[in-house]
Amino acid sequence: MRPYEVMVIVDAGLDDEVIRATIDRATALITANGGTVGKVDRWGKRRFAYEVNHRSEGYYALIETSAEPVAMAELDRMLGLADEVVRHKVIRLPDKVAGRAARPTVSDGAAAAPTQGA
Incomplete structure:
Protein backbone atom coordinates (compact mmCIF):
# COMPACT_ATOMS: atom_id res chain seq x y z
CA MET A 1 0.00 0.00 0.00
CA ARG A 2 1.16 3.51 -0.79
CA PRO A 3 0.62 6.75 1.16
CA TYR A 4 -1.65 9.40 -0.35
CA GLU A 5 -3.15 12.77 0.51
CA VAL A 6 -6.51 13.70 -0.94
CA MET A 7 -7.69 17.33 -0.91
CA VAL A 8 -11.41 17.73 -1.47
CA ILE A 9 -13.19 21.06 -1.89
CA VAL A 10 -16.96 20.77 -1.52
CA ASP A 11 -19.51 23.46 -2.39
CA ALA A 12 -19.86 25.56 0.79
CA GLY A 13 -23.46 26.46 -0.04
CA LEU A 14 -24.65 22.94 0.75
CA ASP A 15 -25.97 21.74 4.10
CA ASP A 16 -23.46 20.46 6.65
CA GLU A 17 -25.03 16.99 6.41
CA VAL A 18 -24.42 16.83 2.65
CA ILE A 19 -20.82 17.98 3.07
CA ARG A 20 -20.20 15.41 5.82
CA ALA A 21 -21.84 12.66 3.74
CA THR A 22 -19.64 13.48 0.74
CA ILE A 23 -16.44 13.20 2.78
CA ASP A 24 -17.68 10.06 4.53
CA ARG A 25 -18.53 8.51 1.16
CA ALA A 26 -14.96 9.15 0.00
CA THR A 27 -13.44 7.53 3.11
CA ALA A 28 -15.86 4.60 2.85
CA LEU A 29 -14.79 4.00 -0.75
CA ILE A 30 -11.14 3.88 0.33
CA THR A 31 -11.80 1.32 3.08
CA ALA A 32 -14.10 -0.74 0.81
CA ASN A 33 -11.22 -1.12 -1.66
CA GLY A 34 -8.78 -2.33 0.99
CA GLY A 35 -7.19 0.98 1.98
CA THR A 36 -6.83 2.54 5.41
CA VAL A 37 -7.83 6.09 6.28
CA GLY A 38 -5.36 7.74 8.62
CA LYS A 39 -6.57 11.23 9.40
CA VAL A 40 -9.38 13.38 8.07
CA ASP A 41 -8.61 17.05 8.64
CA ARG A 42 -11.69 19.22 8.07
CA TRP A 43 -10.47 22.77 7.46
CA GLY A 44 -13.94 24.23 7.11
CA LYS A 45 -15.18 27.01 4.84
CA ARG A 46 -12.56 29.13 3.09
CA ARG A 47 -12.86 31.94 0.60
CA PHE A 48 -11.36 31.29 -2.84
CA ALA A 49 -8.76 33.63 -4.29
CA TYR A 50 -10.89 33.71 -7.46
CA GLU A 51 -14.27 32.32 -8.45
CA VAL A 52 -14.42 28.63 -9.28
CA ASN A 53 -17.55 27.45 -11.10
CA HIS A 54 -19.29 30.71 -10.08
CA ARG A 55 -18.62 30.02 -6.39
CA SER A 56 -16.55 32.15 -4.04
CA GLU A 57 -16.33 29.75 -1.05
CA GLY A 58 -15.60 26.09 -0.52
CA TYR A 59 -15.44 23.59 2.32
CA TYR A 60 -11.94 22.08 2.46
CA ALA A 61 -11.07 18.61 3.76
CA LEU A 62 -7.71 16.81 3.70
CA ILE A 63 -7.71 13.00 3.87
CA GLU A 64 -4.49 11.11 4.68
CA THR A 65 -4.69 7.50 3.55
CA SER A 66 -2.77 4.41 2.49
CA ALA A 67 -4.18 2.41 -0.39
CA GLU A 68 -3.41 0.63 -3.61
CA PRO A 69 -3.33 2.69 -6.83
CA VAL A 70 -6.50 0.98 -8.10
CA ALA A 71 -8.47 2.20 -5.07
CA MET A 72 -7.20 5.75 -5.54
CA ALA A 73 -8.11 5.70 -9.22
CA GLU A 74 -11.66 4.72 -8.25
CA LEU A 75 -11.76 7.51 -5.65
CA SER A 107 16.90 -7.03 -8.73
CA ASP A 108 17.43 -9.83 -11.20
CA GLY A 109 17.10 -12.43 -8.48
CA ALA A 110 20.65 -12.39 -7.18
CA ALA A 111 22.15 -10.18 -4.54
CA ALA A 112 24.87 -7.90 -5.71
CA ALA A 113 28.14 -9.81 -5.61
CA PRO A 114 31.14 -8.06 -4.14
CA THR A 115 33.48 -6.81 -6.79
CA GLN A 116 36.92 -8.29 -6.97
CA GLY A 117 39.64 -5.86 -7.71
CA ALA A 118 43.36 -5.57 -7.18
Missing part, protein backbone atom coordinates in the same frame (compact mmCIF):
# COMPACT_ATOMS: atom_id res chain seq x y z
CA ASP A 76 -10.53 10.01 -8.24
CA ARG A 77 -13.29 8.90 -10.61
CA MET A 78 -15.96 9.14 -7.91
CA LEU A 79 -14.90 12.62 -6.81
CA GLY A 80 -14.76 13.80 -10.42
CA LEU A 81 -18.36 12.69 -11.00
CA ALA A 82 -19.79 14.09 -7.74
CA ASP A 83 -21.72 17.32 -8.38
CA GLU A 84 -21.12 18.63 -4.86
CA VAL A 85 -17.31 18.47 -5.25
CA VAL A 86 -15.88 21.71 -6.66
CA ARG A 87 -12.25 20.50 -6.91
CA HIS A 88 -10.19 17.57 -5.71
CA LYS A 89 -6.58 16.45 -5.90
CA VAL A 90 -5.05 13.05 -5.17
CA ILE A 91 -1.33 13.15 -4.37
CA ARG A 92 0.93 10.16 -3.79
CA LEU A 93 3.37 11.03 -1.03
CA PRO A 94 7.04 10.12 -1.41
CA ASP A 95 8.27 7.54 1.08
CA LYS A 96 10.54 10.10 2.79
CA VAL A 97 7.66 12.46 3.47
CA ALA A 98 5.38 9.68 4.69
CA GLY A 99 7.99 8.56 7.23
CA ARG A 100 8.51 5.15 5.68
CA ALA A 101 11.59 3.26 4.65
CA ALA A 102 12.17 3.20 0.92
CA ARG A 103 10.60 0.26 -0.86
CA PRO A 104 13.21 -2.36 -1.78
CA THR A 105 13.94 -2.58 -5.46
CA VAL A 106 13.62 -5.92 -7.18
Whole structure:
Protein backbone atom coordinates (compact mmCIF):
# COMPACT_ATOMS: atom_id res chain seq x y z
CA MET A 1 0.00 0.00 0.00
CA ARG A 2 1.16 3.51 -0.79
CA PRO A 3 0.62 6.75 1.16
CA TYR A 4 -1.65 9.40 -0.35
CA GLU A 5 -3.15 12.77 0.51
CA VAL A 6 -6.51 13.70 -0.94
CA MET A 7 -7.69 17.33 -0.91
CA VAL A 8 -11.41 17.73 -1.47
CA ILE A 9 -13.19 21.06 -1.89
CA VAL A 10 -16.96 20.77 -1.52
CA ASP A 11 -19.51 23.46 -2.39
CA ALA A 12 -19.86 25.56 0.79
CA GLY A 13 -23.46 26.46 -0.04
CA LEU A 14 -24.65 22.94 0.75
CA ASP A 15 -25.97 21.74 4.10
CA ASP A 16 -23.46 20.46 6.65
CA GLU A 17 -25.03 16.99 6.41
CA VAL A 18 -24.42 16.83 2.65
CA ILE A 19 -20.82 17.98 3.07
CA ARG A 20 -20.20 15.41 5.82
CA ALA A 21 -21.84 12.66 3.74
CA THR A 22 -19.64 13.48 0.74
CA ILE A 23 -16.44 13.20 2.78
CA ASP A 24 -17.68 10.06 4.53
CA ARG A 25 -18.53 8.51 1.16
CA ALA A 26 -14.96 9.15 0.00
CA THR A 27 -13.44 7.53 3.11
CA ALA A 28 -15.86 4.60 2.85
CA LEU A 29 -14.79 4.00 -0.75
CA ILE A 30 -11.14 3.88 0.33
CA THR A 31 -11.80 1.32 3.08
CA ALA A 32 -14.10 -0.74 0.81
CA ASN A 33 -11.22 -1.12 -1.66
CA GLY A 34 -8.78 -2.33 0.99
CA GLY A 35 -7.19 0.98 1.98
CA THR A 36 -6.83 2.54 5.41
CA VAL A 37 -7.83 6.09 6.28
CA GLY A 38 -5.36 7.74 8.62
CA LYS A 39 -6.57 11.23 9.40
CA VAL A 40 -9.38 13.38 8.07
CA ASP A 41 -8.61 17.05 8.64
CA ARG A 42 -11.69 19.22 8.07
CA TRP A 43 -10.47 22.77 7.46
CA GLY A 44 -13.94 24.23 7.11
CA LYS A 45 -15.18 27.01 4.84
CA ARG A 46 -12.56 29.13 3.09
CA ARG A 47 -12.86 31.94 0.60
CA PHE A 48 -11.36 31.29 -2.84
CA ALA A 49 -8.76 33.63 -4.29
CA TYR A 50 -10.89 33.71 -7.46
CA GLU A 51 -14.27 32.32 -8.45
CA VAL A 52 -14.42 28.63 -9.28
CA ASN A 53 -17.55 27.45 -11.10
CA HIS A 54 -19.29 30.71 -10.08
CA ARG A 55 -18.62 30.02 -6.39
CA SER A 56 -16.55 32.15 -4.04
CA GLU A 57 -16.33 29.75 -1.05
CA GLY A 58 -15.60 26.09 -0.52
CA TYR A 59 -15.44 23.59 2.32
CA TYR A 60 -11.94 22.08 2.46
CA ALA A 61 -11.07 18.61 3.76
CA LEU A 62 -7.71 16.81 3.70
CA ILE A 63 -7.71 13.00 3.87
CA GLU A 64 -4.49 11.11 4.68
CA THR A 65 -4.69 7.50 3.55
CA SER A 66 -2.77 4.41 2.49
CA ALA A 67 -4.18 2.41 -0.39
CA GLU A 68 -3.41 0.63 -3.61
CA PRO A 69 -3.33 2.69 -6.83
CA VAL A 70 -6.50 0.98 -8.10
CA ALA A 71 -8.47 2.20 -5.07
CA MET A 72 -7.20 5.75 -5.54
CA ALA A 73 -8.11 5.70 -9.22
CA GLU A 74 -11.66 4.72 -8.25
CA LEU A 75 -11.76 7.51 -5.65
CA ASP A 76 -10.53 10.01 -8.24
CA ARG A 77 -13.29 8.90 -10.61
CA MET A 78 -15.96 9.14 -7.91
CA LEU A 79 -14.90 12.62 -6.81
CA GLY A 80 -14.76 13.80 -10.42
CA LEU A 81 -18.36 12.69 -11.00
CA ALA A 82 -19.79 14.09 -7.74
CA ASP A 83 -21.72 17.32 -8.38
CA GLU A 84 -21.12 18.63 -4.86
CA VAL A 85 -17.31 18.47 -5.25
CA VAL A 86 -15.88 21.71 -6.66
CA ARG A 87 -12.25 20.50 -6.91
CA HIS A 88 -10.19 17.57 -5.71
CA LYS A 89 -6.58 16.45 -5.90
CA VAL A 90 -5.05 13.05 -5.17
CA ILE A 91 -1.33 13.15 -4.37
CA ARG A 92 0.93 10.16 -3.79
CA LEU A 93 3.37 11.03 -1.03
CA PRO A 94 7.04 10.12 -1.41
CA ASP A 95 8.27 7.54 1.08
CA LYS A 96 10.54 10.10 2.79
CA VAL A 97 7.66 12.46 3.47
CA ALA A 98 5.38 9.68 4.69
CA GLY A 99 7.99 8.56 7.23
CA ARG A 100 8.51 5.15 5.68
CA ALA A 101 11.59 3.26 4.65
CA ALA A 102 12.17 3.20 0.92
CA ARG A 103 10.60 0.26 -0.86
CA PRO A 104 13.21 -2.36 -1.78
CA THR A 105 13.94 -2.58 -5.46
CA VAL A 106 13.62 -5.92 -7.18
CA SER A 107 16.90 -7.03 -8.73
CA ASP A 108 17.43 -9.83 -11.20
CA GLY A 109 17.10 -12.43 -8.48
CA ALA A 110 20.65 -12.39 -7.18
CA ALA A 111 22.15 -10.18 -4.54
CA ALA A 112 24.87 -7.90 -5.71
CA ALA A 113 28.14 -9.81 -5.61
CA PRO A 114 31.14 -8.06 -4.14
CA THR A 115 33.48 -6.81 -6.79
CA GLN A 116 36.92 -8.29 -6.97
CA GLY A 117 39.64 -5.86 -7.71
CA ALA A 118 43.36 -5.57 -7.18
